[in-house]
Amino acid sequence: MWTLGTLSFVAPWALTALIGLPVLWWLLRITPPAPRRLRFPPLRILLNLATREESAAKSPLWLLILRMTIAVLLIFAVADPLFNAVQGLRGQGPLVLVVDNGWASARDWPARQAMMSDLIDESSRAERAVVLMPTAPGPEGRFPAVDLLSADEARTRAEAIRPQPWPTDRAGVLESLRASAALAEAPAGDVVWLGDGLVEGDTYDFVSGLRMFGPLRVLREGPGHLVALLQPPVAEGDDLIASATRPNGRGDAEIWIRAYGDDGTLLARQSTRFEAGDLETALTLSLPSELRNRLARLEIEDQTTAGAVALLDERWRRRPVGLVTAERNADPQPLLSEFYYVHKALQPFTEVRRGPVEELLGRELAVIVIADMSPLSDADRERIAAWIGEGGVALRFAGPRLAEGAANTDPQALLPVMLRDGGRTLGGALSWQEPATLAPFEPASPFHGLAVPEDVTVERQVLALPSLDLAEKTWARLSDGTPLVTAEKSGRGWLILVHTMANSDWSNLPISGLFVDMLRRIVTLSQGAVASPDATPLPPVEVLDGFGRLGPAPADTLAISGDVFTETRVSAVNPPGYYGQEDARRALNLAPQLDELRPLPSMPSGVEVSGYDKAPELSLKPWLLAAAFLLALLDYIASLAMRGLLRFRPSVAAGAAILAVVLFNGAAQAQSLDQLGGDQFALEASLTTRLAFVASGDDDIDSVSRAGLHGLSVIVNRRTAVELGPPVGIDPETDELLFFPLLYWPVTEQGAPSPDAVARLREYLAAGGMILFDTRDPNGTVSMNALRGLADSLELPPLVPVDSEHVLTRSYYLMRDFPGRWTGSLLWVEQAGERINDGVSTVVAGSHDWAGAWAMDEYQRHMFAVVPGGERQREMAYRFGINLIMYALTGNYKADQVHLPAILERLGL
């Protein structure tokens, strides 16, 4: 092999043929091209002219150059040039290839494989044996035997090496190599270490150990290409804080973190930045509790390593709440149960269990709720106290039994404050003339910020004994200053007492919205699920592979004993993943077990260091041959043309030109309706029936609106006789609205529209238009206010909730409620008969983010999960959309009494 810069020749002797080129030049030059032969009757006349003309005996220069180029290409092709050939096998013995295949190598695995393949090719050319050693240990820390492999065997083995989701063990590899007899006998060869660029163990020892076997070459990731690590998130209140680390602080980099649900749906995607110099960055994920409970996995985008994936289990997701009852089965009289309102309030966002204390604490639990009637033995009290110390939250409600003074001075009483003893004291409390209302929450209270309704009253309560720390322990007070909720921190957990009953006997607090919010705050206060570990073996459910993908566990994966789960090291027998039962599984993550990431230090002198970004070896031979062939074809065509055997057909070229012009025009005409103006806009909008949305100017909202109306149009076109064109975004300031039967208006917090827009919108509504206002958030008060402001400026008539008789419930499908992405709120329309307009409401308003539920991407996949979820909700959202379009297009047609019998029959009435 002969090398010239990045170019090497396998058969350089072939280049000697280049000497013959001048001869070839001369030969080609004196050989004229063959003439065209032509039969021609008036030859005699030509013969008379013969003496005057001498024929051209030389080839034209360009043809000569073309043919010489072909010759040169052929000579170079025979010399078999390689671009970026791998080189530098200096020793005589085998090539020792040490390949890092731990978790950090997965990200650029194809580059490593290509490099392995190049190196094996190289050793095959040099007829050298190969020793292939992956550094991620197998089960029990074992490594494959050190064998001298032929190139073919090495290739097969190299293809079988996969990145593994556990760390490397370089010291172990070095030991295996040292112990190998085959390697000890062989002459010194070359050593190549395909490293992952991270420190693991003693790098200096490893490098000097490898150099014992021959000159060492180290391939490592460039500083900008190192992997990042995602730590499992930590819960802080409602938020999850995920932190990512990287090995070096070079430059600032943005990473995106994706959150996936159980079923693989993308729940959130957020970005965070590594500032220059920072090794760590934190990301706050705020998700609604409904979504957060579905969270199963966080990952850094584009990393594809097991270290960039954090699996979440119940510790992060659910905040199970236990209600202490005597029996596990449900109460025979649910409405009289003390837990009825607690259960109702907690059900939507947590998992609620009932049962005796022992059973409840046997599983993971975040909050335990103890009512007055809950049976508590002394053993239970002890158990609960210990559990609180570990981070549990106990919520107690007062009641007649507590008020009668059952051992409230006992330290084991499970009370945050001392209560006044006996019924007498409580009797004083009963003598109030008027029920007490609540005072606003103080800033130190976890309830701070919740609005206090004026109609919440408390008729009876238990009273705390005054003490020095009573004020600190008080979270809520009545308007006369007596504590209503008191709490005490105990260990890592909380003990909370509500000084009134959990049902409506003593107070109407449990039937107010405030009660729900307070319970939510208490649940978010909890640390998450706390369980006392036992030694149950947890078999693997699903484990990560080296690329961070979940899959079934390999056969050699072992179960982990429950009591040592947190200390279990990730290894070949326990890869990261889920362990346990399908319904109660625990996540084993790689990232927390890794040491701090550090990039490889600089290598000692004499070690050749390079990166993976080197272009792969490329044989130029096929390209040269192909080029020579193409040029030869060109030469042939040129020769034919020179002999006049080819005729150029102008019609073909003209056809191609016309085609190009037509295509270009077609592309130019396919511009979006949004960019058209004037008559063109009017034509496009009126020739096809289209849905329109009010462009908010926020690209995120607009794209969702567009996708939503697109999705709805698809469904409407599929199911009904209505044929809708692509939706269009409009600006009421400038665009004519009259063409659109329905405007979708996602309400945002921007100010009221300009007077121009208001005038246009009023005109539109007066002319029979319809607007669907969507605040897109059932709990958002801000957008409600925005809608109110909008309604004021448009002078909309008062709205009423849709009743079961409204045309919207029967204009196409029979419906009772109108879910979108969310559900549970009301849909508002104009009062029937308020306006002339045939009793058809010009305004429909709601908060269910319908566009989000309708939204489809171009492959007709749904873009957003619906909450609480299920295909039925999605289907109902589409049905609402169809009903609405039918309502907009046909008005009160379905309200006609003619159809009433049929509708009644279908309703089964």
Added chain:
Amino acid sequence: MSSSDTSSRRRAVHHEAEGLAATLPPLLVAAERVAATVAQGVHGRRRVGTGETFWQFRRYQGGDSAQMIDWRQSAKADPLYVRETEWEAAQSVWLWRDASPSMDYRSARSLPTKANRADLVTLALASLLLRASERVALLGTGMKPSSGRITLNRLAALIEGGQASTGSLPVGERLPRHARVILIGDFLVPLEDLRATVGALASRSLRGHLLQVLDPAEETLPFGGRVRFEGPEEEGDILFGRVESIRVDYREEMTRHHRGLEALARQVGWTFTTHRTDRPPQTPLLSLFLALSEIPDV
């Protein structure tokens, strides 16, 4: 090309010739002196002679055969009258078309070969003549002049069968005096050869017409580049490096050849016409029609 294809193509020529001839009236050859044959025609020559149609009565003169007296007419008056009929005689026309290999040439697929066009014009002319009951023969085949529809079929068969002479010029044949000769070919022969042939015919008081059929490429030499030209009749070949450079010279040489042909025809009192195969065949047919019926050229 198989023989069936050849015959079908030639039958097509036959039909095309009939179609072409249908556009013109029957061609009665003008003749001051009809060929010295005894054959009788059906068309009057507007003078007294043998025939069947009444022409005039005249006084009996001494020397007239008694059989010539028209007794019925003579009985009406004193003098004796002789009944005279109009001279009805047919002219004999010898047609010849060049069937040499040089005629089998066309410069583009859209054009007919020269031979094809020559055959077409020959047959169309024969058809016109035969409809006027003139007598037609194909020169060089030894056939006797004859008339009638069947003759056209014979002519066509002779042309189709390739039994006609294949030389570039007609071979000498003893033709009756005062007959007409039509020569159709490319006449790309040395002028001396042609002069000898035409002179021999003209010396027998034969009147004739020359129609030169040429391919457009033969007039304009539209080729370029390096070309080796080969003659179709074993004349050898010649190589030109740049055909463009000799084009002007070639055209001059061709014009000179034309002038030579014209002069030759004029010397013996014949007519000479040139026809290019990219022009419609009606043009040469019409000019031959006019020349034969001696209507002054318009």
